[in-house]
Amino acid sequence: MSVIEMKRDIFCVIMVHSLGGSAERAAPGLEKAVRASPPDLVILNGDIVCGISDPDEFASAASLIARAAGATGAKFAVTFGDRDDKNGLTRADQLAVYRSLGCLTEAGEDDIDGVGNCVISVKKDGKTVLCVRLFDSHAETTAYEREYGSPSRSRLPYPLYSHYYMDGVRFNQTMWLRRTCDTEIPELLFFHIPTPEHAQLPLNASQVGFDGVQCEEVRCQTVNGGLSMTAADLGNVLGIFCGNDEKNDFFGHWGGMTLGVAPSFAETGTAHLIEFSRNDGKPCLHVSRITA
Amino acid sequence: MSKEKKTLRFGKNGRFRVLMISDFHGRPDFNPKLTAGIEALMKYEKPDLVMLGGDQLCGTTKDELRAFLSACLEPVMSRGIPWAHVFGNHDDEQPMSKEEQEEVYESFELCLSQAGPSDLSGVGNYRLEVLEHAGDRPMYDLYALDSHGEIRDYVKYFGLSDDTRFILPDHFGAGCNQASPMFDQVDWYFNTSKRRERELGYKVPALMFMHVPIIECQLAARNPEETGFIGHKRESVGSGELNSGVFMAALQRGDVKGMFFGHDHYNVFQAEYCGISLGVGSPMGYNMSAHDDLRGGRVIDIYEDGRMFHRSVRLLDIMGSAAVRDPSFFEGGDRYYIRIRE
Numbered sequence: 001m002s003v004i005e006m007k008r009d010i011f012c013v014i015m016v017h018s019l020g021g022s023a024e025r026a027a028p029g030l031e032k033a034v035r036a037s038p039p040d041l042v043i044l045n046g047d048i049v050c051g052i053s054d055p056d057e058f059a060s061a062a063s064l065i066a067r068a069a070g071a072t073g074a075k076f077a078v079t080f081g082d083r084d085d086k087n088g089l090t091r092a093d094q095l096a097v098y099r100s101l102g103c104l105t106e107a108g109e110d111d112i113d114g115v116g117n118c119v120i121s122v123k124k125d126g127k128t129v130l131c132v133r134l135f136d137s138h139a140e141t142t143a144y145e146r147e148y149g150s151p152s153r154s155r156l157p158y159p160l161y162s163h164y165y166m167d168g169v170r171f172n173q174t175m176w177l178r179r180t181c182d183t184e185i186p187e188l189l190f191f192h193i194p195t196p197e198h199a200q201l202p203l204n205a206s207q208v209g210f211d212g213v214q215c216e217e218v219r220c221q222t223v224n225g226g227l228s229m230t231a232a233d234l235g236n237v238l239g240i241f242c243g244n245d246e247k248n249d250f251f252g253h254w255g256g257m258t259l260g261v262a263p264s265f266a267e268t269g270t271a272h273l274i275e276f277s278r279n280d281g282k283p284c285l286h287v288s289r290i291t292a
Numbered sequence: 293m294s295k296e297k298k299t300l301r302f303g304k305n306g307r308f309r310v311l312m313i314s315d316f317h318g319r320p321d322f323n324p325k326l327t328a329g330i331e332a333l334m335k336y337e338k339p340d341l342v343m344l345g346g347d348q349l350c351g352t353t354k355d356e357l358r359a360f361l362s363a364c365l366e367p368v369m370s371r372g373i374p375w376a377h378v379f380g381n382h383d384d385e386q387p388m389s390k391e392e393q394e395e396v397y398e399s400f401e402l403c404l405s406q407a408g409p410s411d412l413s414g415v416g417n418y419r420l421e422v423l424e425h426a427g428d429r430p431m432y433d434l435y436a437l438d439s440h441g442e443i444r445d446y447v448k449y450f451g452l453s454d455d456t457r458f459i460l461p462d463h464f465g466a467g468c469n470q471a472s473p474m475f476d477q478v479d480w481y482f483n484t485s486k487r488r489e490r491e492l493g494y495k496v497p498a499l500m501f502m503h504v505p506i507i508e509c510q511l512a513a514r515n516p517e518e519t520g521f522i523g524h525k526r527e528s529v530g531s532g533e534l535n536s537g538v539f540m541a542a543l544q545r546g547d548v549k550g551m552f553f554g555h556d557h558y559n560v561f562q563a564e565y566c567g568i569s570l571g572v573g574s575p576m577g578y579n580m581s582a583h584d585d586l587r588g589g590r591v592i593d594i595y596e597d598g599r600m601f602h603r604s605v606r607l608l609d610i611m612g613s614a615a616v617r618d619p620s621f622f623e624g625g626d627r628y629y630i631r632i633r634e
Contacts, residue, residue, distance in 0.1 A: 113544075141566075148543050150566040156515040156581045160507065160533075171541040175479060196507075197534055223508065223566070224536025230475045233450045255450075 002104040004075055006124040012037060012274040014074075014290070015134065017045035017192060017243030019080060020266025023061035029292035031068040033271045036290050039121070041104075041132065042069040045243045045262070046081020046192025053088030058231060059097050066101035077104040077132070080116055081244065083191030084168065091115040092127055093137070098124050105134055108152060112176045114138060119180070122276075128185055130283075133177065133192035137242075138167035159222050161199040166244065168193040168221025174230050181235045186283040188274065188281035189227075194220040194242040197228035198259050201252035211287075212250025219244045232256060238285045241272060251287050258285055265292075298374055298404060300341060300422040301429060303412040306596040308422050310434070311337055313589040314345025314554025315575045315582075317382070318360045322350070323578035329607045329615060330576070331367035333589050335352060336610045341404075341420075342368050345554030345574055346439075346503030347381025351514060353377075355398045376404040376434075379416050380503035381441040381470065390415040390438075405436070413449050413474040414438025417539035418524060419484060424596055431596050433496045435481055438526045439504040440471035443532055445566065449474050464533040470504045470555075476629070482541045489547075497598045498547045500538075501610060505531040505553040507538045509572050512563035523561025523604060525568070529572065530555050542568060549600040560586045560604050571602050583607060584616045 014034060019026035021035055032040060049061045069076040078098050080091050085095060092115050095107060108117035116134025122130040142165065144150040155165050169191055196270065199218035201208050231237035232255030239258040249263040262272040269292040277284050302308045309331060316326060333339075336386075350360035368375050377397055379390055386393065394415050395408045418440045421430035426530035472582075481500070489495045510529040512519040542548035543566050552568040557580060560573040574590040575582050594626035607615035616622055 075386045082468050088388045144543060144566050148567065150543070152565075154566040156511060156518050156565075158511075160514075162509060169546050171478070171482065171537040174475070174537055175482065178475070178479065200534070201466065210629065222511075223540050225540045226475055226478065227534065229446065229534060229536050231476060232446075235450070265397050265419055 001122045002053040012039040013041045013274040014039040015043045015272045016265040018264035025066040027064045031071045032292040038072040039074045039180045042076040044078045047083040050083040057224040067278045080135045085139045099191040113170045131187040135169045137191040137193035141165040162219045164219045169227045174227045185238045189240045193244045195228045208252035210252045215247035302425040302596045307329040308554045309339045310341045310592040311339035312343045312574045313348045313576045316451040317577040317580035318350040320351045332611045334367045342375040346378035347382045349382045374402045378436045386442040433498040435500045437473040439502040443469045445471045463484045468533045472532040475536040478538045478541045507531045512565045518562035521563045526558035583624045
């Protein structure tokens with residue numbers, strides 16, 4: 001388990017995703033965002049370096065991003081998104097590259113789906129005060145054909161919320177959360193593809209304290225893996241932060257948690273800033289945006 | 293004798309037939325056509341097991357429920373066919389708790405329902421096994437899950453007090469706010485299935501029964517061509533839109549061949565999504581809103597070699613006009629609105 005020391009009273013996480021095809025273009029913006037609010041942890045929440053087949057090229061692009069993320073000395077972690085599959089390297093190989101650059105993400109248990117399901121524990125005075133949990137949210141439902149032998153016609157033209165066949169955090173990953181979570185310690189969850197519950201937020205704007213904009217359909221998971229319901233049940237999860245969407249940028253309260261969907265960083269230059277602190281001993285979360 | 297009677301076993305032809313009937317919406321003074329309908333189904337389909345798909349719903353006392361069940365299931369009991377049930381959303385609204393109702397069900401000799409592990413949410417989460425014809429190896433598992441009532445049941449399940457600022461949405465993309473099995477039930481299914489594969493050395497194919505359809509039924513109905521939709525959809529699928537990942541769990545385990553639901557009165561259809569067959573609707577009741585041409589059950593044929601086929605069987609087809617609630621007026625889909633003259 002990776003460990004970060006909480007140096008201040010506030011633990012600040014910057015989350016960006018979808019850095020676009022060009023690391024050269026994305027890196028300066030990321031560095032600007034990081035310098036604007038020196039974070040304790042930068043989470044590259046999927047679609048980080050995309051469309052590169054050559055391993056050396058990938059490594060240099062990844063190191064550009066990693067350098068930008070660590071511009072103020074912060075640690076960084078990655079989760080994998082759908083477009084990370086479009087590199088020449090497998091997810092495990094990509095993770096090895098990121099880890100060589102100081103990434104905190106670990107490969108995770110073998111018997112649950114995906115690469116990079118891990119927990120980063122934030123410690124203060126030797127005591128864990130916060131867990132940051134990362135999931136691999138896979139790519140598209142076409143994977144079910146490969147992995148579960150579903151017929152190819154399982155790709156449906158009219159899904160419920162969006163016309164993208166997104167996969168997401170699967171049931172055995174949800175079980176892993178349930179199994180390994182300590183309900184005494186607050187947690188933040190990060191992964192690339194939003195859950196169907198995220199797509200509910202814009203529909204119930206007044207109920208959920210909707211903060212932000214919805215410009216397009218939420219490209220959420222097609223088959224619910226039960227993560228949000230479970231997180232709400234556990235009660236110690238403070239927030240679930242996702243990406244995948246290009247322009248949607250919103251937060252909302254659901255099930256006692258804050259759910260967030262960030263826009264593509266390449267497209268909008270917006271990063272989500274998630275600050276954890278304790279107020280009168282109670283865990284407390286403040287979310288905002290930074291635009292580079 | 294009794295034990296062997298309650299054992300589910302594949303027939304000589306390698307087939308085992310489950311008849312699912314649901315939504316009786318029974319009252320102490322229920323319409324006797326219900327019994328006649330069940331009689332016709334038993335005679336015509338000769339099932340090996342009858343599964344009641346929820347919303348049996350009767351009366352306020354145990355005696356009333358017992359009397360209702362023995363009356364309407366007389367055709368099942370007189371043939372010595374084992375039967376089981378799941379609870380529906382309206383069974384939850386009864387003055388009697390589901391635990392009390394469960395006692396009544398279990399008091400019947402051939403009822404195979406079980407209350408299930410007491411630490412799980414809901415009542416009636418259990419597994420039945422179908423043994424091979426010549427031997428004692430389980431070749432098929434039947435899972436029954438309690439699918440609760442409305443989505444707000446999740447708040448109760450989470451153990452939160454009413455004043456907690458816990459918000460579940462009012463508006464859904466497809467407009468559905470039913471509940472679905474809670475996480476611990478799905479977890480129980482997943483672990484049970486996994487444990488059985490480890491113990492037996494092979495994956496046991498399975499069927500899953502619950503009352504409220506899951507959102508994937510909605511998804512399938514929206515894409516009739518891709519999912520091989522067969523049947524009638526005359527109202528929106530009454531599925532829960534948010535859930536604990538029961539379909540994903542079944543997909544990941546890869547053992548569930550079909551999932552079967554009741555609940556809908558005007559939808560009777562089947563479709564296949566991601567390799568799992570979904571069967572929605574087997575409305576039987578006469579004391580509820582229903583269409584005469586949809587009333588009927590669902591026949592699920594499973595085979596020792598793992599194959600599974602299912603179809604709906606309609607009372608109108610096997611009983612003719614005797615299945616119609618009111619002979620002077622035929623209730624049916626738009627194109628069936630015709631008056632029948634004697």
